[in-house]
Amino acid sequence: MTAPAQSLPSRRRHLIGIAGLSPQDITELLDLAEADVAVSRQVEKKKSVLKGRTQINLFFEASTRTQASFELAGKRLGADVMNMSVASSSVKKGETLIDTAMTLNAMRPDLLVVRHHSAGAVALLAQKVACSVVNAGDGAHEHPTQALLDALTIRRHKGRIATLIVAICGDVLHSRVARSNILLLNALGAEVRVVAPSTLLPSGIEQMGVKVFRRMDEGLKGADVVMMLRLQRERMEGAFVPSVREYFRYFGLDATKLAYAKPDALVMHPGPMNRGVEIASEIADGPMSVIEEQVEMGVAVRMAVIEYLLGLSAEGNR
Amino acid sequence: MTERPIVIEKIRIVDPARKLDAVGTIIVENGVIVAAGADALNQGRPDGATVIDGSGRTALPGLVDARVFIGEPGGEHRETIASASRAAAAGGVTSILTMPDTDPVIDDVAIAEFVMRTARDTALVNVFPAAALTKGLKGKEMTEIGLLTDAGVKAFTEGRKTLADPALMRRIMTYARDFGAVVMHETQDAALAGSGVMNEGLYASWLGLPGIPGEAEIIPLERDLRLAALTRCRYHAAKISLGESAAVVAGAKRRGLAVTAGVSINHLSLNENDVGQYRTYFRLSPPLRREEDRLAMVEALADGTVDIIVSSHDPQDADDKRRPFAEAEAGAIGLETLLPAALRLYHSGAVPLMRLVEAMTSAPAALLGLDRGTLKPGAPADLAIVDLDRPFVFTEDLIRSRSKNSAFENARFAGQVLRTIVSGRTVFEAAG
Numbered sequence: 145m146t147a148p149a150q151s152l153p154s155r156r157r158h159l160i161g162i163a164g165l166s167p168q169d170i171t172e173l174l175d176l177a178e179a180d181v182a183v184s185r186q187v188e189k190k191k192s193v194l195k196g197r198t199q200i201n202l203f204f205e206a207s208t209r210t211q212a213s214f215e216l217a218g219k220r221l222g223a224d225v226m227n228m229s230v231a232s233s234s235v236k237k238g239e240t241l242i243d244t245a246m247t248l249n250a251m252r253p254d255l256l257v258v259r260h261h262s263a264g265a266v267a268l269l270a271q272k273v274a275c276s277v278v279n280a281g282d283g284a285h286e287h288p289t290q291a292l293l294d295a296l297t298i299r300r301h302k303g304r305i306a307t308l309i310v311a312i313c314g315d316v317l318h319s320r321v322a323r324s325n326i327l328l329l330n331a332l333g334a335e336v337r338v339v340a341p342s343t344l345l346p347s348g349i350e351q352m353g354v355k356v357f358r359r360m361d362e363g364l365k366g367a368d369v370v371m372m373l374r375l376q377r378e379r380m381e382g383a384f385v386p387s388v389r390e391y392f393r394y395f396g397l398d399a400t401k402l403a404y405a406k407p408d409a410l411v412m413h414p415g416p417m418n419r420g421v422e423i424a425s426e427i428a429d430g431p432m433s434v435i436e437e438q439v440e441m442g443v444a445v446r447m448a449v450i451e452y453l454l455g456l457s458a459e460g461n462r
Numbered sequence: 463m464t465e466r467p468i469v470i471e472k473i474r475i476v477d478p479a480r481k482l483d484a485v486g487t488i489i490v491e492n493g494v495i496v497a498a499g500a501d502a503l504n505q506g507r508p509d510g511a512t513v514i515d516g517s518g519r520t521a522l523p524g525l526v527d528a529r530v531f532i533g534e535p536g537g538e539h540r541e542t543i544a545s546a547s548r549a550a551a552a553g554g555v556t557s558i559l560t561m562p563d564t565d566p567v568i569d570d571v572a573i574a575e576f577v578m579r580t581a582r583d584t585a586l587v588n589v590f591p592a593a594a595l596t597k598g599l600k601g602k603e604m605t606e607i608g609l610l611t612d613a614g615v616k617a618f619t620e621g622r623k624t625l626a627d628p629a630l631m632r633r634i635m636t637y638a639r640d641f642g643a644v645v646m647h648e649t650q651d652a653a654l655a656g657s658g659v660m661n662e663g664l665y666a667s668w669l670g671l672p673g674i675p676g677e678a679e680i681i682p683l684e685r686d687l688r689l690a691a692l693t694r695c696r697y698h699a700a701k702i703s704l705g706e707s708a709a710v711v712a713g714a715k716r717r718g719l720a721v722t723a724g725v726s727i728n729h730l731s732l733n734e735n736d737v738g739q740y741r742t743y744f745r746l747s748p749p750l751r752r753e754e755d756r757l758a759m760v761e762a763l764a765d766g767t768v769d770i771i772v773s774s775h776d777p778q779d780a781d782d783k784r785r786p787f788a789e790a791e792a793g794a795i796g797l798e799t800l801l802p803a804a805l806r807l808y809h810s811g812a813v814p815l816m817r818l819v820e821a822m823t824s825a826p827a828a829l830l831g832l833d834r835g836t837l838k839p840g841a842p843a844d845l846a847i848v849d850l851d852r853p854f855v856f857t858e859d860l861i862r863s864r865s866k867n868s869a870f871e872n873a874r875f876a877g878q879v880l881r882t883i884v885s886g887r888t889v890f891e892a893a894g
Contacts, residue, residue, distance in 0.1 A: 264740030348664030
């Protein structure tokens, strides 16, 4: 089941994926993030550990919430944050990826936060720059900070990750969120399930450390956490599933299907949601939903990751 | 061009066309093999001959590589005919079949003649152009198979492409049969392969890369073999990569069809795990497969189901490779490493030397109808003198190809080409 190991230096400079992180690394990051939750809840939300540091958010793929979350995280740590959106249409076949990396590198940032539509692109870019790089999502590969914020949310509610039953539902095939979560939840000892029509499951899924279900009632049975994935619009109409209404009928999370999970189950979604496609509005806004809290945890986790990579955590201020 | 005769003495001679493996002498005069064997010296040495001591070395027929992509015309920044021929010479390859996916496409007598003329003027080795099956590789109209054959074209292929239209494929195969032309086809169903960039399976799934299922290769291959049965065309499956493909080819051969198959050295040497963390030099087409498929290809080579080994030499410049994996061009160079990489199969005991050499010499020569690929008297003196055991590391500075996208960079090999001779003329000599 093990994912291919990432080449990471002993003292980590980059966060490219959950693969390669040890359970201790993950726990350390979550503990660090826990402290940052408190910072964000203060009236005075600013730390000064990153004073004078420069963070560049480089997004080759449109994103509102992830970019905003990283921006806030950097600012609350006291860094100067710059956002660069490189519309994917103007980037011809990734040609400018290396060029862009070199150009930004010359501006001597301390941290690059990168999202790219192509798997492996962030790791490629990380090889070319002198600063730390955080993967904010690369193709269908990984989205490590999303998995960390999901884990933090779960841990705050359930007190642990180990032995929990987590059902990841929907478009696993195209989802970097699913891959990072499968890795992280397994590393911390959860029982991970995936629930989806087979057309939305990657080849070899049975060997990825998950139990595979094709029906929501079976997959959600006894689940502690129900994690819904976004279904991209272009995949709704015939290519992977026949229609929105059929998808919602069999795989959309509604009260009937959720009833199979434990009564105190958490409902999660990485956003942005397609209401009425993968999740019913009353569930998304219902008492079991922790979707808004995920967004809050996102800022804390990203603060923790940045502190960790730049060696600025309380223990390691160098 | 009266050159001094060459006499190579005390050399191990491996000549699969004659099933010969013996220590003896090779005598070359006027660019032609006069004698090669244990008793070649019976008539004495020719006067004024250059005598080479071949002790501890092995002479092979110069390799015939039936799948070489070149950038000339149109992509000279990647590779010219001259630079490819230098790479070939360094690899002991003395004849290459060049693919038609150039710009313009080799689909017309004038362009085929341009390649042959340029080769004659600039190349160190024999260059034979293959022509496209369809004009412009567009998959619509067949090329002038008769005129091209008469002009010296040795085979017809869509290069990297697979002809999708089965009706057109049938007509081309039928027409090609009348001219005795070889139809070489690399099979990958474009729709089924979709946006895939590596072998479908667990490894691709973890990397988040779209996969190409084996069926994308097998389905059009099965179609082609049925059409080969229907048309009785001389069909060559250019580059198969799966155990199941080999089984399909073996079935066609059992039914008596005039069918052969090739495999690239990459698919005999590497597997999908070599992609590692998105290493684009290992992005190939067909993609590198599972280890069990690699082993099946080795077995198919050993038992003769797969007839020939090709380098599938495919130069790509760094800018086209230094990209995210899914956006990088597929392909790797291979002329210089074809023989050393193949010799790994000999050293490991997987494939006997005779069979291995046959798959790179007399078998492809027979496929293309060349009087080469053998050391028998009367044949053009194309040969490679090799130290089968000499170790070396294939470092980037050794690469003679204009492009550096080798899947064997820094690989350790045993078996180095020391001298390459084309029509009696030494075109390569190893340093040291």
